[in-house]
Amino acid sequence: MEGLLIGLLLPFAGTTLGAACVLFMKKQIPSRLQKALTGFAAGVMVAASVWSLLIPSIEMRGGEGLTAILPATIGFLGGILFLLFLDSVIPHQHIDSSLSEGPKSHLSKTAKLVFAITLHNIPEGMAVGVALAGAMEHNSYMPMAGALALSIGIAIQNFPEGAIVSMPLRSAGNSRGKSFLMGSLSGIVEPIGAMLTILLASVILPVLPYLLSFAAGAMMYVVVEELIPETQEGKHSNLGTLGFAAGFALMMILDVVLG
Numbered sequence: 001m002e003g004l005l006i007g008l009l010l011p012f013a014g015t016t017l018g019a020a021c022v023l024f025m026k027k028q029i030p031s032r033l034q035k036a037l038t039g040f041a042a043g044v045m046v047a048a049s050v051w052s053l054l055i056p057s058i059e060m061r062g063g064e065g066l067t068a069i070l071p072a073t074i075g076f077l078g079g080i081l082f083l084l085f086l087d088s089v090i091p092h093q094h095i096d097s098s099l100s101e102g103p104k105s106h107l108s109k110t111a112k113l114v115f116a117i118t119l120h121n122i123p124e125g126m127a128v129g130v131a132l133a134g135a136m137e138h139n140s141y142m143p144m145a146g147a148l149a150l151s152i153g154i155a156i157q158n159f160p161e162g163a164i165v166s167m168p169l170r171s172a173g174n175s176r177g178k179s180f181l182m183g184s185l186s187g188i189v190e191p192i193g194a195m196l197t198i199l200l201a202s203v204i205l206p207v208l209p210y211l212l213s214f215a216a217g218a219m220m221y222v223v224v225e226e227l228i229p230e231t232q233e234g235k236h237s238n239l240g241t242l243g244f245a246a247g248f249a250l251m252m253i254l255d256v257v258l259g
Contacts, residue, residue, distance in 0.1 A: 004198070007132050007144075007151040008191050011124060014155030015187025018162025022170045022179045029167050032236045037160035039240035042227035043247025044157040045124075049216035049223075051255040052131060052150040057212035060134070075210040079217025083123060087225070090115055117165050117186040120226065123218030124154050125190035129197025130211045136198070137205050149258035153251040158187060 029037075057072045091105040091112055100112055107115075131147040166183030170176060197204070197211075204211055231240025 004132055004136070004144075007128060007148050008194050008198075010148075010151045010155040011128055011158050011190045011194075012187050014158030015121075015162040015190070016184045018159040018164075019166040019180050019183030019186075021163040022166035022183065023176055025167065029163060031234075032239050034164060035231055035236045035240040036243035037164060038227055039231040039243025039245075040247035041157040041161055042223045042231065042240075043244040043249070044153050044251045045219045045223050045227070045247075046244075047248045047251035047255070048127065048150055048153050049219050051252060052146060052153075053127060053212045053216035053219075056131075056134065056146070057209040057216070060212070061209040071209040072213040075213030076217035076220075078210070079123065079214040079219075080221045081217075082214070083119070083218045083221035083225075086119055086122070087221075090119060113165065113169065114182050114186050117161065118189050120161070120222050121158075121187055121189045122193060123215055123222060124158075125193030126197060126211075127215035127219060128154060128190065129194030130204075130208070130215050132194065133198050133200075133204065134208055134212065137208065145258045146255060149254040152258075153254050154190075156250070157247060158190075162187065 054072055054076065057075065058068055061068055061071045087101065089103065091100060091103055091107055101116075105112075128147075128151050131150045132144075135144040135147040162183050165186050166179045169179040169182055174182070228240075228244075231237060231244065
């Protein structure tokens with residue numbers, strides 16, 4: 001039970017600690033550091049998608065050939081299509097862009113920025129919830145240590161993400177307190193989504209391989225659609241690449257050592 005609670009709260013704690021940077025830092029995050037941190041987050045998410053979600057999904061299904069890979073393939077593609085749908089129906093605006101995405105609305109830029117990060121956090125919350133549910137029901141394929149490794153990895157990449165959200169909000173004229181609160185709340189969807197998934201664990205057990213790969217597809221959509229392009233635009237793209245490598249290696253190590 002203790003491991004379950006830690007796994008639920010760690011990602012949100014990472015976002016909150018990152019958002020707290022706005023309380024102590026006066027200036028915006030340097031572009032070089034932001035590139036490296038964005039790349040780091042992308043690396044963590046790609047490694048987590050492979051080692052913590054797709055591989056357990058394939059192993060859990062069992063069988064050989066097409067039978068073994070079909071659930072992972074269907075779930076993966078479904079996760080990408082789901083995030084594509086959310087991306088098109090939720091108004092949002094990314095930090096480094098002056099253009100809004102999704103349907104037209106009268107929401108403030110601040111609200112759209114938070115919605116953009118919330119979109120990123122939805123698949124992460126799903127991933128943690130599905131991994132913890134898998135650890136509770138299928139410990140031989142998804143040990144609790146492996147689920148906690150995923151939670152730790154997402155918490156680590158959420159720290160810079162929280163800062164990347166709160167600092168621009170402060171630069172846009174919001175108070176430190178409001179910037180911190182908005183940055184923190186952008187990550188609240190993760191424990192909520194994870195808890196709902198766990199509560200439905202007994203119901204979703206037959207389709208758990210599909211859900212693991214679904215979460216992987218959703219995270220990969222965020223990486224390919226948003227994070228990678230952000231690291232490669234403008235100057236210092238090499239820092240984004242190095243950050244990606246560091247994040248990927250760290251998440252791979254965490255999953256193999258702890259899982």
